[in-house]
Amino acid sequence: MKIAIASGKGGTGKTTVASSLLSVWEAPVIAMDLDVEEPNLHLFLKPTITGKRTANMEIPKVDDTLCSKCGKCGELCQFKAISLMGEVLMIFPEMCHGCGGCIAICPEGALTTEFRELGEVTWGHSGRAEFLMGRLRVGEAMSPPLMRVVKEKLEEMMDTVSNDEISKDVIIDAPPGVSCPAINAVMDSDVILLVTEPTPFGFYDMKLAHEAFSPMGKPMGVIVNRAGLGNNDVYDYCAEKKLEIMAEIPYDRQIAETYARGSIISESSDEMKQLFISLAEKIKQTAGSKKSQGGMS
Amino acid sequence: MDKIAVTCEENSLDAQVDPRFGRAAGFLIVDPDTMEFEYINNGSTQVMAQGAGIQAAESIAKSGAKILLTGNVGPKAFQGLEAAGIKIGQNLDSGTVRQAIEKFKAGDVDFASSHNKTGHWK
Numbered sequence: 146m147k148i149a150i151a152s153g154k155g156g157t158g159k160t161t162v163a164s165s166l167l168s169v170w171e172a173p174v175i176a177m178d179l180d181v182e183e184p185n186l187h188l189f190l191k192p193t194i195t196g197k198r199t200a201n202m203e204i205p206k207v208d209d210t211l212c213s214k215c216g217k218c219g220e221l222c223q224f225k226a227i228s229l230m231g232e233v234l235m236i237f238p239e240m241c242h243g244c245g246g247c248i249a250i251c252p253e254g255a256l257t258t259e260f261r262e263l264g265e266v267t268w269g270h271s272g273r274a275e276f277l278m279g280r281l282r283v284g285e286a287m288s289p290p291l292m293r294v295v296k297e298k299l300e301e302m303m304d305t306v307s308n309d310e311i312s313k314d315v316i317i318d319a320p321p322g323v324s325c326p327a328i329n330a331v332m333d334s335d336v337i338l339l340v341t342e343p344t345p346f347g348f349y350d351m352k353l354a355h356e357a358f359s360p361m362g363k364p365m366g367v368i369v370n371r372a373g374l375g376n377n378d379v380y381d382y383c384a385e386k387k388l389e390i391m392a393e394i395p396y397d398r399q400i401a402e403t404y405a406r407g408s409i410i411s412e413s414s415d416e417m418k419q420l421f422i423s424l425a426e427k428i429k430q431t432a433g434s435k436k437s438q439g440g441m442s
Numbered sequence: 443m444d445k446i447a448v449t450c451e452e453n454s455l456d457a458q459v460d461p462r463f464g465r466a467a468g469f470l471i472v473d474p475d476t477m478e479f480e481y482i483n484n485g486s487t488q489v490m491a492q493g494a495g496i497q498a499a500e501s502i503a504k505s506g507a508k509i510l511l512t513g514n515v516g517p518k519a520f521q522g523l524e525a526a527g528i529k530i531g532q533n534l535d536s537g538t539v540r541q542a543i544e545k546f547k548a549g550d551v552d553f554a555s556s557h558n559k560t561g562h563w564k
Contacts, residue, residue, distance in 0.1 A: 219500065225493025231503040231526035237518055240493060 146432050147315040149334035151358070153350030155321035157340045158370035158394065161404055163318040164189035165411035166428075167274050169421045173313040175302055176271065178278035179295060179330040180320040181264060181288050187278060188407050192271035200279070200294035201260040202243040207234050211255035218247035218256065243290055263291040266298050275302055275313075288326040296333070321350075323357035331358055336432045337365045338391070343375035352382060364431045368424070371396040389431070392424040446472045446546065447507035447528075448539045453481040459542050461513030461535035464495030470539050471505045474547060477540075495519030502528060511542045511551065520557035529553045 150163045163186055167176050178186040205218070205227055216229035226240035227247050238261050248256045264281040279295035281288060303313055319330035331337050337358055341351035351367070358365060367383050372393035383390055394400065394410075403413045411421040449466035450457040455477065460466035465488050472479040482501055487494035495515070499522030502510055510528050513535030523530055531551040534542045545551055 225490075225496035225500075228496050228500050228522065229503075230499060230522045231528075233525040235496075235522055235525055237493075237496065240496075240518075 146336070146429075147317060147334040148336045148338060148428055148432075149317040149319050149331040150338045150340060151319040151327060151331050151354060152321050152340045153323060153352075153354030154341065154347050157321075157342050157347055158368070159321070159340050160185050160189060160318055161370065161394070161400075161410060162338065162340050162368055162392075163316055164409045165417070165421045166425060167316050168272075168409050168411045169418065169425055170274075170314065170316065172273040173275070173311060174273065175275045175277060175299065175313050175315045176318070177295070177299060177315055178318045179292055179326075180318055181279035181281045181291050181295065182320060182326070184278045184280050184318075186318045187267075187276070189409055190271035190274070190276060191407075192269040192276035194267055194269040194276075196269070197265055197267040198298075200263045200266055200291050202241070202263050202290045203245065203258040204238050204241040204243060204261045205236055205247050205256045206259040207236060208255045208257065209234070211253045213253050213255070215252065217250050217252065221246050221250050239286065242287065261285075263287070263294065266291075266295050268298060268302070277302060288320065289329045292326065292329045323350075323353050327354070328357065331363070332361065334363060336428055337361075337363050338368055338428070339365060339388075340368045340370055341379055342371040343369055343373075343377070343379045344371075345375070345378070347371075347375070348378040348382065351379060355382075355386065355388065366391040366427070366431055368392045368394065370394045389427070391427045391431075392420055394420070443474050444508035445506055446474055446509045446511060446543060447502045447505060448472060448510075448542055449484075449512040449535075450481075450539050455479065455540040455543075456538050459511070459513060459535045459537060459539055463510075463512045463515045464498045464519050466498065466512070469498075469502065469505070471507050472539070472543055474543055477543075493518075496522055499523045499526065499528075502526070509546070511546060514559040515554070515557050516559045517557045520554075532558050 150159045152159050178184040212234050219228040224240045226237050228235050266279050268277045279291050320326045341347040366389045373396040400410050403410050411417045448470050449460040450470050451460045451467050466484050468484045469482040470479045487497045495518050499519045503526035511531045511534050532554045
């Protein structure tokens with residue numbers, strides 16, 4: 146089972162929830178940080194790193210002696226990464242999304258590939274959990290291509306099952322927002338948890354996230370962080386949309402201090418531990434009931 | 443004399459010079475000897491998330507103009523225009539298209555050796 150922890154608004158507590166949930170989740174489980182623009186799950190899990198690889202994307206390179214200046218590549222490219230300027234074919238590497246269309250359409254075979262570095266994929270282990278994260282290169286603007294490389298590594302890790310009976314669960318720390326990176330992080334999951342706070346900003350962005358993720362037809366639940374702050378809009382919306390509030394984390398100075406020290410809140414008190422054990426149960430029930438109803442995996 | 447491309451807010455010699463190059467409303471391609479012109483609508487770049495400057499540079503290269511008079515040009519558009527051999531006069535957005543061309547004809551336009559706006563991600 147893959148559980149994506151997403152939010153809409155940033156700073157609502159995705160990593161707080163992911164790290165605490167991992168702390169009470171039984172093995173085998175993989176912690177995956179897909180917030181590649183600003184990964185921070187490792188700050189809490191403090192993993193032992195055992196491997197890393199550089200992630201690259203193929204981009205076009207032109208052989209001017211073969212190019213007939215027909216301009217077909219530039220007409221195809223939706224991102225203006227390749228463009229015929231008068232008699233000069235120009236390539237803007239940072240604009241390229243790596244689709245390979247220009248190379249496929251070139252009638253002269255004048256385009257070959259070179260690479261643009263996207264970032265780094267790192268893996269290891271932390272306690273009972275295996276750990277995996279991506280980190281975008283500073284200056285790189287596109288997350289989804291790197292996220293694809295992180296997911297390829299996840300597949301490798303899923304394949305190495307220590308015990309044949311049990312497949313590994315994955316807890317995904319997703320990026321905020323509702324654009325391509327956020328969609329990419331939740332699209333392969335079995336359950337989506339929306340972490341929000343009961344403030345106008347938290348409510349507004351949770352609504353956007355709920356609307357953006359709904360068409361995927363996955364079971365969703367809400368976790369209200371900083372409960373006690375703000376107003377009732379989040380609760381009213383969840384009641385109206387039949388979204389289950391799976392946990393409420395109180396607005397509490399002690400929790401903020403624990404987080405600020407880089408500690409995991411489910412390990413800070415029995416009360417918090419119980420809260421996350423109960424959340425883990427609810428997630429399994431939600432995923433299980435959805436499976437039996439719709440046969441979704 | 444070579445044709446001159448000028449960014450414009452409307453299809454007229456008396457329209458204001460559009461300060462933006464990549465996302466200009468349109469271009470007037472003007473024959474400076476006869477002041478005859480044709481209009482290129484550049485509205486389609488205004489809905490592009492990225493690459494507007496490159497698209498606009500491509501349009502100017504295709505138009506056959508060898509000189510561009512405008513307000514601000516970004517780095518990629520500048521690279522593209524330079525590759526196509528187009529000379530670029532910047533910071534001319536305080537008047538009309540006609541005034542910009544007269545200024546050029548009087549020899550009062552300095553051609554730029556580098557872009558005067560930075561990219562969005564820099």
